[in-house]
Amino acid sequence: MTTEQQIDKILIPILEKVSDPEIPVLSIMNMGVVRSAVIENNIVKVEITPTYSGCPAMDVIGDDIKAALKAAGYHSEIELILAPAWTTDWITPRGRQALEDYGIAAPLDAEADKDVLLNGKRLVKCTNCSSTNTRLVSQFGSTACKAQFQCDDCQEPFDYFKCLK
Amino acid sequence: MNNNLYNYILGIADNSLILGQRLGELTGHGPSLETDIACTNISLDLFGQVRSYFQYAAKIAGDDRTEDDIAMLRKERDYVNVLLVEQPNTNFAYTMARQFLFDVYHLAFLSELEKSKDLTLSAIAKKCIKEVRYHERFSSDWVKRLGDGTAESKTKMQNAINDLWTYTDELFHQTEADKAMVKEGIGVDVTKLKEAYYNNVKELLEEATLEIPESKYFQKGGKKGIHTEHLGYLLAELQYMQRAYPNMEW
Numbered sequence: 001m002t003t004e005q006q007i008d009k010i011l012i013p014i015l016e017k018v019s020d021p022e023i024p025v026l027s028i029m030n031m032g033v034v035r036s037a038v039i040e041n042n043i044v045k046v047e048i049t050p051t052y053s054g055c056p057a058m059d060v061i062g063d064d065i066k067a068a069l070k071a072a073g074y075h076s077e078i079e080l081i082l083a084p085a086w087t088t089d090w091i092t093p094r095g096r097q098a099l100e101d102y103g104i105a106a107p108l109d110a111e112a113d114k115d116v117l118l119n120g121k122r123l124v125k126c127t128n129c130s131s132t133n134t135r136l137v138s139q140f141g142s143t144a145c146k147a148q149f150q151c152d153d154c155q156e157p158f159d160y161f162k163c164l165k
Numbered sequence: 166m167n168n169n170l171y172n173y174i175l176g177i178a179d180n181s182l183i184l185g186q187r188l189g190e191l192t193g194h195g196p197s198l199e200t201d202i203a204c205t206n207i208s209l210d211l212f213g214q215v216r217s218y219f220q221y222a223a224k225i226a227g228d229d230r231t232e233d234d235i236a237m238l239r240k241e242r243d244y245v246n247v248l249l250v251e252q253p254n255t256n257f258a259y260t261m262a263r264q265f266l267f268d269v270y271h272l273a274f275l276s277e278l279e280k281s282k283d284l285t286l287s288a289i290a291k292k293c294i295k296e297v298r299y300h301e302r303f304s305s306d307w308v309k310r311l312g313d314g315t316a317e318s319k320t321k322m323q324n325a326i327n328d329l330w331t332y333t334d335e336l337f338h339q340t341e342a343d344k345a346m347v348k349e350g351i352g353v354d355v356t357k358l359k360e361a362y363y364n365n366v367k368e369l370l371e372e373a374t375l376e377i378p379e380s381k382y383f384q385k386g387g388k389k390g391i392h393t394e395h396l397g398y399l400l401a402e403l404q405y406m407q408r409a410y411p412n413m414e415w
Binding site for chain 2: 050052053054055056082083084085086087117118137138139140141142143144148162164165
């Protein structure tokens with residue numbers, strides 16, 4: 001089992017244009033959900049892994065990849081794989097930046113994540129004013145992968161992408 | 166088809182399915198917006214997990230059965246979930262107590278299932294456990310908050326724990342499928358999880374300033390398909406669309 005992605009270089013620009021339907025600014029490549037994409041006998045075989053088991057975006061992502069590849073002249077087969085399980089560590093630095101720009105605070109490391117979600121520590125940076133004077137509103141947010149926070153300096157309510165390891 | 170493996174998977178997945186349905190009932194009815202969203206998010210996680218299990222079970226069955234058939238078209242006696250998860254959302258204290266008593270078990274169970282010789286089950290367990298850690302944090306937080314809260318919240322949480330306690334022992338009963346799968350290194354020996362479970366639960370109840378129930382009378386039956394009266398109503402709602410419009414798809 002490998003955590004390295006095997007992606008054919010020719011396919012990268014095509015796959016980079018496919019975005020997460022719930023976070024449109026974020027390419028699925030920067031999200032780390034594409035685990036492999038190779039061309040075999042003129043068919044592109046793509047393996048994707050879900051962020052969360054119940055993520056309703058997975059079916060859409062599969063369809064979007066198929067459509068993008070078809071537009072580029074490829075037939076494709078999409079396979080959903082579970083192992084190794086997705087982790088927020090696979091979100092690329094560009095992906096983290098895209099999240100922040102969109103108004104979603106990027107995941108902290110596991111220890112700090114526990115501190116903010118369980119122990120009320122103020123470590124998450126407000127996506128509006130960059131203050132860390134922020135507090136947890138709800139451990140679960142608009143989707144299963146996010147928690148709700150509010151900034152006590154500028155009052156901005158925002159989502160925090162929870163650490164998943 | 167490997168009947169023991171098929172039944173074993175149902176035994177795991179039915180717990181998540183029925184609990185997920187119970188939590189889903191709170192959509193739009195949670196006591197506050199945040200708890201409403203949390204419960205439905207946990208429900209969504211559980212349904213996602215159920216899909217992985219039932220897709221695998223359908224593959225093992227090897228006939229034209231689909232994941233939806235397994236979830237929607239069985240009769241009450243064919244569901245093998247534990248009685249705990251089918252108990253109703255009497256009030257928010259019940260919902261959180263039920264969740265907590267299940268989450269502590271679920272977490273211990275999945276950390277053993279991760280080691281299964283069956284690679285699919287092990288992969289599903291590794292995926293699920295990350296989500297269940299959040300569930301357990303959420304539910305234990307609420308048990309503490311209500312237990313160590315006002316006189317009213319404490320009474321409600323204590324009543325919920327007392328009432329649901331009777332369903333906890335069944336979590337550690339072995340079915341025939343369990344025994345066969347443990348022998349093959351695929352299944353988890355749930356009897357070995359019991360001691361640590363009660364220790365963990367008791368520790369948290371103490372922290373929540375709640376009393377640990379002393380009753381030694383325990384209910385069982387769910388794992389054999391003999392359920393409390395609540396399951397029938399739940400299934401009526403769960404299965405309504407498939408029964409009214411057979412083979413309908415979204």
